[in-house]
Amino acid sequence: MRISLNWLRELVDITMSPEELAHTLTMAGFEVEEIEDRRRWADGVVVGKVVTCDRHPDADKLSVCQVDVGAGDLLNIVCGAPNVKAGIYVPVATVGTYLPTIDLKIKKAKLRGVPSAGMICSLAEVGLAKESAGIHIFSGDPLEVGSDARPLLGLDDVILDLTSTANRADALSMVGVAREVVALTGAPLRLPAVDVRAFPTGDESLKVEVSESQACPAYIGTAIASVKIGPSPAWLQQRLEAAGVRPINNVVDVTNYVLLEWGQPLHAFDRAKLEQVAGGDALTIGVRFARADESLKTLDGQQRTLKPESLVITANDAAVALAGVMGGEETEVDENTENLVLEAALFDSAAIRRSARSQGLRSESSARYERGVNQAELEMACRRAIALIEELAGGEVLSQAQADARGDRTQWSRAIALRLDRVNHVLGPIRQGDGTGQLDGDTVERILTALGCTLEADGDSQTWTVTVPPYRARDLEREIDLIEEIARLYGYDNFCATLPNQSACGDLTVPQQVLRELRAALRAAGLTELMHYSLVKATDETQIALHNPLFVEYSALRTEMLSAMVDAFVYNLEQGNGPLNGFEIGRVFWKSEEGSHEKEAIAGMMGGDPSRGRWVRGGRERGMSWYEAKGMLESACDRLGLALDYRPFNQGDRGLHPLFAEYCQTHLHPGRTASIWLWGKAIGVFGQLHPQVRQDRDLPEEVYVFQMDLDPIVQALSKQIGGQKFVAFSPYPASGRDLAFFSPVELSVAQLAKVMQKAGGSLLESVDLFDEYRGQNVPEGQRSLAFRLIYRGGDRTLTDEEVEKTHQKVRDLLVKQFEVSLRS
Template sequence: MRISLNWLRELVDVNIAPEELAQMLTLAGFEVEDIEDRRTWAEGVVVGKVITRQQHPNADKLSLCEVDIGNPSGYLNIVCGAANVRADIYVPVATVGTYLPVIDLKIKPTKLRGVRSEGMICSLAEIGLMKESAGIHIFEGDNLQIGADVRPLLDLDDVILDLSSTANRADALSMVGVAREVSALTGAALKLPQVAEAVIPSEGNLPLKISEPKASPAYIGTAIANVKIAASPDWLQRRIQAAGVRPINNVVDITNYILLEWGQPLHAFDRDRLQSVAGGDNLAIGVRFANSDESFKTLDSQTRNLQSQNLIITANDKAVALAGVMGGEETEVYDGTENLILEAAIFDPVAIRRSARSQGLRTEASTRYERGVNQAELEIACNRAIALITELANGTVVAQEFADFRPDKANWSRSIELRLERVNQVLGAVDLGDDQLGEIQPEDVERILTALGCTLQPTDREQVWMVTVPPYRYRDLEREIDLIEEVARLYGYGKFCDTLPSKTEAGYLSLDQQLVRQLREAFRAAGLTEVMHYSYAVAKSEDDTQVRIANPMFTEYSLLRSELIAGLINSFQYNLEQGNGALNAFEIGRVFWSDEEGLAEADSLAGILGGDPTQGKWIRGGREQAMTWFEAKGVLESVFQRLSVPVEYQPDRRDRRLHPGRTASLWIQGERLGTFGQLHPQLRQEKGLPDAVYAFDLDMDVLLNYLAEEEHLTPPFKVYSTYPAADRDIAFFAPVEVTVAEIERVIKKAGGKLLDGVELFDEYRGENVPDGQRSLALRLIYRVGDRTLTDEDVEPVHQKVRDELVEKFRVNLRS
């Protein structure tokens, strides 16, 4: 909010420098983003009187003026191009040597079309008060002091502080709220406007129909007759202009003035236009939620198709305004308006936020309603507006109705227990100077909170108060810790000690954090990119375990994800559509589900692979070659090998998104780790994916539990043998349903300590292989660390392996 220092000084008796005040407010939590010093805009500009005006001899659109600025040496000759310049008017004159920063111009003696000009008669645009101006500015009145500084006359002796506040401080969106804060910070006296209660005729009648009392707990409708619409007086125009608001007419400017002064949005309707829109002889003002088939045109000339979450103002049940957001074009105040309906209301912050968001609108009014308008000062703001309309627009109040559904005034404030011991416990020691440390004293607490408008009542316990919060701080002072924050803020953050506690210890990563980092490193080392997705998911008709979100950001993502693969598949598809190629990636994230015991969540790890993994495709004429199942499995195996995790693979058909013949479940020592497989052809076709895309989904708890076991945290070192190995190949026909993992398990058990490794190097199916079988060839490596093995050492063990394979799997040996 833009804060005029001149206006602020009318409300609080403070005379400190703008820079000092800005620093004070910033340290108190109200960041001053900019200081606009208007005093520099017209420095050197004085009041002048045009004595004579003649036509320029060499230009039809220029005037040659003699201007008196009180200079003893005589009048100034000034060439002026404005059409409204004439004799006997008082004007702002920029003298020679003056710099006008708004238009970046320094005034110098010059010749215009052969005639000497010794200054410039200024328009309001040239000194920064308007964006554009049709002519020079003419001062009203005929007794101005010639040669006087124009800045006090134009409110250019002012400084504007551009202040931003946190969302919980709704009171800071008003001059009165900022004045209260400045008074508390400086101890200066507060001088709020004295507002007399409006006199309302008893015979007037203005029916109100509030259908949504929760959304509109208070509504004041005031009928004002015989208003004279005109331009606002200069002081009012300049005041709202300083706040960044464009003047329109006296009535509209008054509503904007009250919004800036008290933070209470108001809206003025043209009563005759309301009657025309409503139809009939009587007029009733209502508040309700819109129907989905309603529409009307707002003040920005946009036709708004209303939705059920839009709170609206109605005239005889016809929509005329978006409540708390923007009025309607058909009922706006215009130059011919004679009768008004003035609206002053309290609207529910949530209802206004939803309504404004649904229409893509954000206004000064909605901003204040969304943060919460002060309920206790609604009548004050309304009476203040009525008094100004009566004074500046000659209006006469003819009727007023008040629909009040607010709780008792006693509920507009609350009492909170505050303990001095807790204050010092939370805030710590303060620096008393001269290397002395101390604590905040009771008188400090009482002084600070009293300055904020709180009332403190001692309790029967020592140094414990019951603090009554003022109504204008009701929304953000709710707990004891809020009061402690206020004490710290006004006491001064710079006065608290910044030393570390005496007992500290270095930070460290927990075991789970270390292991998760190892996992990330292992998958990145395998060539996978780590990705992250939102924790939202699209509803699945066949899945009743998904967790629904109460307030979703998007209607299409109204559930929490129960697995990660779906998001990875969508990302793979998106990368292909954007021309980025295949996405080989993994994700570590949280998944959610509901079961008989309630809601549950856990960490999961999933990944996706596909595309051509090779570089240099020129040897194949640039053709892509799909990743095979074994290549994708090899990537996953390299991760497990890096982590020293023994994983077994078993056929699996549980996940319908995966190919039923190319999917395996993963196991660690009898515990299911997860699933790995190729995407189902039907799913690939629907998503437009390449021929072979593979996905895996791992249970993080199973993986971390294995890695966290003592014997796996620090793998034992095995001495490398210095003796050569003895290799033996074995080939046989084996049933297709027998997995290589089962065969390797039997070979390792039969080979005992002599067997150092097993490697499959050939598989063949086709001609000369019996039906239902395949040819497998494995290389067995025998080695010990204390000697070179001989045939007599190896052959008995190798024969045992052969015998076990025949016995267990009925294989037909070929070698």
């Protein structure tokens, strides 16, 4: 918010410089981003009177003026403005004046042969406008020539661009900032005078009926007649312009002025236009949520389609304004307005936030309502606006109607228990001379009293019951909030910098170590770690949807991670970056009849030609095979010592969530998908993308994905952390044997390898499949498998008899358990 020091000085005495005040506010939590010293814009500009104005002898568009600036002799100034004439008072930049806005220093010069000693200024040249059609002409009584022109231009002021935190809604007003300065400096506060007279009520021609009392706890409608619309006085326009608000007319400017002064948004309706929209002289002002078929043209000229969450003001049930955000164009105040209905209302923060977001519209009013407006000063702001309208527009109050659901006024404040020992425990020691000390009770009472709180000591003055003023009731809710205020006003720099008495070395938890090792293993296998948003587009009722999404594309939580992996793969191909082999660790979410659920998962994707761009196979591309893709995942697992089993995918596999299993059923290749098992439970799926998905997304034929639950993997690896031991390679030679047989197709290689390992015992070092064949000379429903078995002893060289004996055990157990047909 832009704070005018001249305006602020009317509310509180300020003796410090603008720089000192800015530093004080910043240290108290109100960051001053910029100090705009407007006094420099027109330093040296004085009031002058144009005594004579004659046409330049050699230029039709120039005038030669004799200007009195109170220096005795008249100044001869050549002026090119079309509105210059004799007898007017104007701002004059004398010789030697520097105008920083246009970066010009005034010097004596000749224009078309005529000497000129100064410049008659426009508003653009003194920084008050971007463009000006002519020079500025002062209005009003005869002015003192030669006097400083800055007070008349509103340039005898300094503007502080102040940023407040989201919890300090009270700081979005001059009164709120003045109260903060009072608390920081101890100076007395002078609130604007407010008329306390009673207004007529009970007029049947103006009623207020609020159907949504939770969204609108209070609404005051005031009928004002016989107003005269015109420009606002200079002082009001200058204050609005200093705050960054464009002056419009005296009535609208008053509502904006009170908004800036009290932080209470107001809105003025043209009563005749309201009656025209309402279809009668008797008006009933209402507040409700919009209907699906309604629309409204707002003051910015936009025709807006209203949504059910849009809160509207109605006249006889016809929507005339977007409540708390922006008025309607049909009922705006213009130069023909004679009668008004002035709105002063309280709206619920959440209701205005949803309403403004539904229309993609924010305004000065909605910004204040969203943070929270002080409900105790609604009537004061309304009365202040009425008094200014009567003063500046000559209006007369006819009647006032009100709907109030705010409840007992005694409940508008809040009582909080505060303990002195808790204050010192949280804030720590303070600096006292060369030593340290603690905050005492008198200091705490002084600070909180300066904030407007009232304190009642409970017994020994070590605890208090603190009653918070209504304008801080939304901000100060708990004891810790009061402690924060004490620290803020006492000065953070007055507290000692303390460290914990004992410090310990940081360490990673076992799950953290496991995740680091897992990421390292996957990167070592050639996968790049990816990261996607957890928010996706809502497409299924099983998704958890957000109530207030920013965009439709990010309106629900993801139920699986593979879709994002596919999108990233496609994007990289489209950008000419080749296939993206990557993995991601994140969370997935879903809902069921039991409620909402979430869990951590790990997903990955690989495919394409890994040797692309290299001179291999004469430059011909070759897709990644199932075994190469599966081998990348297995190499990472081998590095971690994680033993996973692979079995044919079944949608009903125990451990797979039904929603994820259904996704795999439709998006993965029906004959090239395997379930991943750990500890007798399915934890995920590995498979090739479905041909239809591949075709729809224009992907290579060989693209593979996997997704697994992370918790079982972390639990399995956690048992190995700190327990892994180095085992030296055996110095004795190995002895290899090949084993080939016919096996049923439904029998997995993992099951066969497990039985071989069991039969071979400690002498069988490894089992590797090196050939698979289906076709001619292979029985129906079977396949030919060939394994390479390596036998090795850790303490001796094995004899042929030992190897053959163990190898025979393997053969016998396979025949006994699976009834395979041995070929070797």
